[in-house]
Amino acid sequence: xxxxxxxxxxxxxxxxxxxxxxxxxxxxxxxxxxxxxxxxxxxxxxxxxxxxxxxxxxxxxxxxxxxxxxxxxxxxxxxxxxxxxxxxxxxxxxxxxxxxxxxxxxxxxxxxxxxxxxxxxxxxxxxxxxxxxxxxxxxxxxxxxxxxxxxxxxxxxxxxxxxxxxxxxxxxxxxxxxxxxxxxxxxxxxxxxxxxxxxxxxxxxxxxxxxxxxxxxxxxxxxxxxxxxxxxxxxxxxxxxxxxxxxxxxxxxxxxxxxxxxxxxxxxxxxxxxxxxxxxxxxxxxxxxxxxxxxxxxxxxxxxxxxxxxxx
Amino acid sequence: xxxxxxxxxxxxxxxxxxxxxxxxxxxxxxxxxxxxxxxxxxxxxxxxxxxxxxxxxxxxxxxxxxxxxxxxxxxxxxxxxxxxxxxxxxxxxxxxxxxxxxxxxxxxxxxxxxxxxxxxxxxxxxxxxxxxxxxxxxxxxxxxxxxxxxxxxxxxxxxxxxxxxxxxxxxxxxxxxxxxxxxxxxxxxxxxxxxxxxxxxxxxxxxxxxxxxxxxxxxxxxxxxxxxxxxxxxxxxxxxxxxxxxxxxxxxxxxxxxxxxxxxx
Numbered sequence: 001x002x003x004x005x006x007x008x009x010x011x012x013x014x015x016x017x018x019x020x021x022x023x024x025x026x027x028x029x030x031x032x033x034x035x036x037x038x039x040x041x042x043x044x045x046x047x048x049x050x051x052x053x054x055x056x057x058x059x060x061x062x063x064x065x066x067x068x069x070x071x072x073x074x075x076x077x078x079x080x081x082x083x084x085x086x087x088x089x090x091x092x093x094x095x096x097x098x099x100x101x102x103x104x105x106x107x108x109x110x111x112x113x114x115x116x117x118x119x120x121x122x123x124x125x126x127x128x129x130x131x132x133x134x135x136x137x138x139x140x141x142x143x144x145x146x147x148x149x150x151x152x153x154x155x156x157x158x159x160x161x162x163x164x165x166x167x168x169x170x171x172x173x174x175x176x177x178x179x180x181x182x183x184x185x186x187x188x189x190x191x192x193x194x195x196x197x198x199x200x201x202x203x204x205x206x207x208x209x210x211x212x213x214x215x216x217x218x219x220x221x222x223x224x225x226x227x228x229x230x231x232x233x234x235x236x237x238x239x240x241x242x243x244x245x246x247x248x249x250x251x252x253x254x255x256x257x258x259x260x261x262x263x264x265x266x267x268x269x270x271x272x273x274x275x276x277x278x279x280x281x282x283x284x285x286x287x288x289x290x291x292x293x294x295x296x297x298x299x300x301x302x303x304x305x306x307x308x309x310x311x312x
Numbered sequence: 313x314x315x316x317x318x319x320x321x322x323x324x325x326x327x328x329x330x331x332x333x334x335x336x337x338x339x340x341x342x343x344x345x346x347x348x349x350x351x352x353x354x355x356x357x358x359x360x361x362x363x364x365x366x367x368x369x370x371x372x373x374x375x376x377x378x379x380x381x382x383x384x385x386x387x388x389x390x391x392x393x394x395x396x397x398x399x400x401x402x403x404x405x406x407x408x409x410x411x412x413x414x415x416x417x418x419x420x421x422x423x424x425x426x427x428x429x430x431x432x433x434x435x436x437x438x439x440x441x442x443x444x445x446x447x448x449x450x451x452x453x454x455x456x457x458x459x460x461x462x463x464x465x466x467x468x469x470x471x472x473x474x475x476x477x478x479x480x481x482x483x484x485x486x487x488x489x490x491x492x493x494x495x496x497x498x499x500x501x502x503x504x505x506x507x508x509x510x511x512x513x514x515x516x517x518x519x520x521x522x523x524x525x526x527x528x529x530x531x532x533x534x535x536x537x538x539x540x541x542x543x544x545x546x547x548x549x550x551x552x553x554x555x556x557x558x559x560x561x562x563x564x565x566x567x568x569x570x571x572x573x574x575x576x577x
Contacts, residue, residue, distance in 0.1 A: 153427075155429060155430055156426070156427045156428060156429060156430055157416075157420060157425040157426050157427070157428055157429075157430050158425045158426060158427055159430065160409075160413060160416065160417055160425075160430040160431075161417065161425045163406075163409060163413075164406050164409065164417050167406035167407065167408045167409055168403070168405065168406040168407065170398075170403055171403065171404055171405060171406055172388075172406075172417075173387045173388045173391065174365070174387070174391055174394075174396045174404070175391060175417050175418055175420075175421045175473075176388050176389070176391035176392055176420075176421045176422050176423075177388055177391075177417075177425070178386075178388045179388065237410075237455070237457075
């Protein structure tokens with residue numbers, strides 16, 4: 001049995017890297033732009049659908065990946081337009097696009113599920129044990145190349161203005177940054193990456209399924225949070241290392257996933273546990289502020305000071 | 313330079329909370345003017361500055377910079393003409409970004425942002441020298457996150473950023489109000505210095521009448537969305553706080569009963 005567990009680990013690593021790439025997309029919106037973008041639950045499936053349709057119609061895999069990336073960017077554009085030009089709150093804008101994508105993904109695939117087979121389709125990555133070594137290697141190269149590209153982009157003048165938009169909206173406008181465009185750009189880039197991870201995921205698991213994106217945002221956030229908690233201190237202020245930490249967060253998530261299944265936990269409960277874990281970690285900074293910050297102390301002091309004045 | 317013609321703004325029009333914030337503001341600034349603006353709470357001082365900056369569209373009137381009406385331009389487009397420092401020290405800088413990154417962003421105000429690297433070696437050297445003039449030791453902390461700085465340090469940095477790329481008009485919106493008196497004095501001194509060195513045209517909103525008299529070459533008093541008093545030159549130099557209070561009750565027909573302004577005599 002334990003041998004089974006060990007043999008599941010390379011698969012967990014591969015799956016972890018794919019979700020780590022997805023989590024990099026989430027990182028761009030959640031951490032850099034300070035937007036919780038729920039589009040990803042739909043756009044990951046859009047990427048998978050586009051990729052699956054193209055592969056089954058005999059297109060080369062690189063073209064399928066590029067197409068998935070571009071269509072994914074379009075989903076981000078949709079949310080961006082909802083949010084900026086139509087003034088819809090970011091979370092709702094993402095939910096609207098996500099719902100739209102449920103229909104669109106069905107139309108792209110023409111059915112609710114497309115199967116991919118490494119022996120029939122020309123796949124880049126797969127969960128077949130014989131190819132796992134190659135799969136992990138390719139995914140690692142993919143992740144590193146993506147991190148390098150993003151490190152470069154967010155260091156450029158335009159990339160800096162996207163970061164500034166998330167850090168301080170008012171300051172960004174005062175410095176002449178068109179914050180609507182930078183927000184849209186971030187959403188476009190993020191969903192392109194998420195769709196790309198969806199295309200990899202479809203190949204890896206051998207199918208694209210209309211329900212595969214359900215709760216993707218939570219897994220992405222979990223990877224971001226786990227990565228930050230376990231490896232953030234190593235990354236210090238280096239942006240590339242922070243993104244690498246996110247990928248490791250994805251890997252840890254899937255190793256834990258494999259482990260709890262090996263221990264015998266009901267797999268149906270995993271989404272419940274993931275969501276609770278994310279909720280708990282999101283609460284930590286809030287609690288820190290509320291109960292341990294100097295502000296809280298100051299408020300207490302102010303209160304007692306006021307009473308003192310009244311007595312005098 | 314800057315010209316405001318009959319600028320009007322009502323917030324929440326048609327509701328019970330309707331607030332006529334600007335009721336026909338006319339103002340013409342000359343090149344090199346350093347105008348201080350005083351008035352009670354709700355007089356329209358900050359609103360005037362926000363109208364110029366384009367924080368929201370005005371209801372009617374014109375805002376001209378160098379003869380061109382900018383009243384319909386969005387805030388980010390007007391930024392090319394304006395350097396701004398706000399009351400809240402948190403507002404003018406990006407806390408999660410480095411000091412030098414903040415400066416690099418400010419140095420590109422009004423310029424296209426491309427895919428060139430966000431900060432050049434030449435800039436780093438230049439920023440270091442400019443930070444050194446603040447005498448706050450920030451030149452040795454250029455890669456520190458701005459969130460680690462104190463309110464006064466952030467306000468000094470924001471001032472420097474606002475003038476990195478010479479603005480047509482520098483807008484100072486009660487930029488020392490949130491600081492302790494000693495730091496406030498320092499930041500004011502720095503404002504004077506930067507304005508003089510760069511020959512800037514500036515507008516400074518303040519609650520402190522003494523500061524309003526001591527700084528700049530022109531003083532404007534606002535009341536209920538209008539400019540009720542406008543002095544410059546020698547007449548302004550001779551002003552006293554008591555004369556200002558007297559002037560206020562004369563022109564507005566009301567007692568200058570604003571605690572905050574009286575307290576800061």
